[in-house]
C-alpha cells in the first residue's frame with residue numbers, strides 16, 4: 001500500500017511554486033523601459049530582482065502606449081530604469097502618474113535615467129518646432145557606446161544598492177564581474193572595429209549615433225528629413241544625390257524602423273541596406289549586451305567585406 005504523505009506533498013508543491021515564480025525572494029522589482037536596461041539590470045542584480053522590460057527591440061521606444069498592463073507592472077515596481085533625456089517623454093510620465101506608485105516618481109527615489117550620468121551628444125543650442133522632434137537634452141540612445149555603458153553600469157549598481165543595502169555585497173560582486181568582462185570585451189571591440197574607422201553611411205534617425213561614435217563611423221545623411229518625421233520622396237532624392245556623389249556603400253536602420261526607404265535607395269544605387277539590432281533581442285545573436293555589440297561588429301564588418 002502506498003502511503004501518501006500530505007505534508008511532504010505540500011512542501012514540495014510549495015517548493016515548486018517558489019521555483020516557478022522565481023525569484024520569489026526578489027528584493028527589487030525592476031521596470032525597465034527598454035531591453036538594454038533590463039539586460040544591464042540583470043547583469044548587476046543576478047537573480048535578486050524581478051525584471052520586466054516595457055518594450056522589445058522591435059518597438060520604437062519613442063512611442064509606446066501607456067496601456068493598463070504597463071501601469072500594473074509599474075505599480076509593483078520599486079525601481080524604474082530608462083534611457084532618459086526625454087526619450088520616454090511621451091509615455092513614461094503618464095505611466096508614473098497612473099501607477100500611483102510613490103516609489104517610482106522621481107530620481108530621488110526609484111527612478112534611474114542612464115542619460116543623466118553620461119555626456120549626451122548633439123545637445124541643440126536652441127530648439128524650435130521647425131526642427132522636428134529634436135531631443136532637447138541631446139541624443140538619448142546612449143546604450144550603444146560601451147564606454148558610456150560602463151559608467152551607467154557603475155551608477156546603476158550604486159542605485160540598486162541604495163534601494164537594497166542588505167544585498168549590497170552581492171550586487172557589488174556582480175558589478176565587478178560584469179565590469180571586468182566588459183573591459184576585456186570593449187578592448188576587443190575597439191580592435192575589431194579598425195576597418196570601420198572612417199566609414200561613411202546613411203542611417204535612419206539618430207538611433208546609432210553612439211555606436212557610430214564608438215566605431216568611428218560617420219553618418220553623412222539621414223533617411224528622416226527631420227528627427228521623428230518619416231522619409232519623404234523629396235528628401236530621399238537629396239539623400240540619393242549624396243549617396244551618388246560620395247559613393248556611400250551602406251545604409252543602416254533598426255528593426256523597428258520601416259525599411260522601405262532603405263530598400264528604395266538600394267534599388268537606385270549600389271548601396272547595401274543593413275538592418276542592425278537596436279538593442280538586446282533585435283536579432284538571434286543579440287541575447288545580451290555583449291552579444292548585441294558582437295552582432296553589430298559582425299554585421300558591419302561582413303557588409304563592408306562583401307561589398
Ligand SMILES: [Zn+2]
Nearest residue numbers: 062205206207
Ligand atoms: Zn530618438
